[in-house]
Amino acid sequence: MITDFRYRGASTSKKVFITVMIIVMAIYVLLIIYPLFNMVISSFKTNRAILSTPFSLPSSFSFTNYKNVWIDRGFSRYFANSLMVTTVTMTLVLLFGSMASYGISRYSYRLNTLVYMLFLSGIMLPLKAAIIPLFLLIRSLGLMNKPLSVIFIFMAMGLPSTVFILSGFMKAIPLELEYAAKIDGCNDFAIYRLIVMPMVAPAIALVTIYNAVPIWNDFFFPLVFLQSDKVKTLPVGLSTFFGQHSTNWSLLFTGLSIAILPMLILYLFMSKYFIKGMTAGAVK
């Protein structure tokens, strides 16, 4: 397009501007890539080597550190716990969220807006600030140290944005499709399941990434509710690990690599979806 910043045909001052801006952006790229690269090479080095020759490559690549952290320090369990909590939460958020969106956007009734507002009330207000009543509630439900505690809270965190995004998409589906299905004898659930859900599939992908990433990364609620080592999720496990091995940098870098690399690899394959999904709430 003619408004593009291109070198060809640009005036000298514009060429200078483009060059300076590319340099600024390249510096940020280096600031992102090098620390991650250094993290990975440090995980293969000895503590002495990390401190004395921080920029050099490791003398050998041995995976003993990784085996140690993954198996003996329980990272495989933290990882499995995070995976379980995120999967269960997302399944329920998508089910309940899409059902609620259907109930809000596909019927007209007087309390329609009120129901919508009730769901949306959670979108702006940070749930962290209600940690005291949540703590008392979870305790009285007997859910301390049970994954179900954070699953419930993450569901509550995920539902408002899910309803917000999905009901917007569902409103755009023409009602005529529904009438046709009704004449063919479909009940409301069949319409939801067989007609509306397939049509909002792209939005479902969006909502999944929008919610799954923050849930996978969440630290605050598991910190409060999942204190026994058996149920800890990855971020809380990482934090415990840092408390126990604060001087063994080689091991700490290994732990960090294990926590960070899976997300990075997943992103490299699906970057488009991640970018679209993560910014879904802020971009109309």
Added chain:
Amino acid sequence: MHQMQRNKVAWILFFITPGLLVVGTFILLPLFMSLFNSLFSWRQLIRLEFVGLENFRRLLTTFPYQQRFFNALKNNLVWFLSTTLIQNTLGLLFGYLLSRNIPLSQFFKRIFFIPVLFSIVAVGFLWGMYLNPNGLVNNFLKLVGLGFLQRPWLGMEHLATPSIIMVNIWRWVGFPSLVFLAAIDNVPQECLEAAYLEGVSEWKLFWKIIFPLIIPSITIITVLTIIGSLNVFEQIYTMTGLDGAPNYSTDTIGTLFYRTAFGSVDAGSPEIGIGSAIGMVIYLLTFATSLLSIFITRKREVQL
């Protein structure tokens, strides 16, 4: 007809009840209970008697709560201002450059978003090690002959908060960049091309045409920055600890709130009353400042 009406109500209830139960129990009820709890005195986890606004009075006027609270609030304000000034301005610049398809823009876009996906905890611990006196940052300064700039970054009162904020900006600047990119991409191309062909300067093109049209996204990013700044917790927890070391210089409302709720500021036992009062203050501040910024930017909004 009656039968059909009843049928419709049953279906609506079927669809909305599960979600509404979860939101009601884990968002609305706790929200209401925060307010309720803040009006009572507590001994550990036992609610004693109604005391009205006494908890708020103690928080705002008595030692040590008053000192800690205003110190933390000041830090949250520093977080908000520097994030807006550095991160969001940089995000706007990056978003603009990417929207104009600067060479390598697809590559930049992909890389910029990488740290956004990492947990704050992992990023905090990673940079905590790099900012250590023996860490990568000081080693790098020595390597490039700037050894005189070496500092214990997280150990000095006036440097600790700025250092943590820079780490957070490192992690998050890709987010506003791509939100602004999406907003600018929505500006009709014909508008830009027409202005461009008229010979409007780059500077004017941005400020007179693009900027007024992307005000809604600026509002959203500002509100998200407010919410984010008031919720700073993990960053402090992982880099300088729950007490906001050194000497409370990195303390924020989030860490103060956590210490108050789960092991008191001084005595070491939970202070549910004062803690709930802090929770209410967080809610009120979030609500009021978000509303204010929406109000301010709404007035400048322009529609085609």
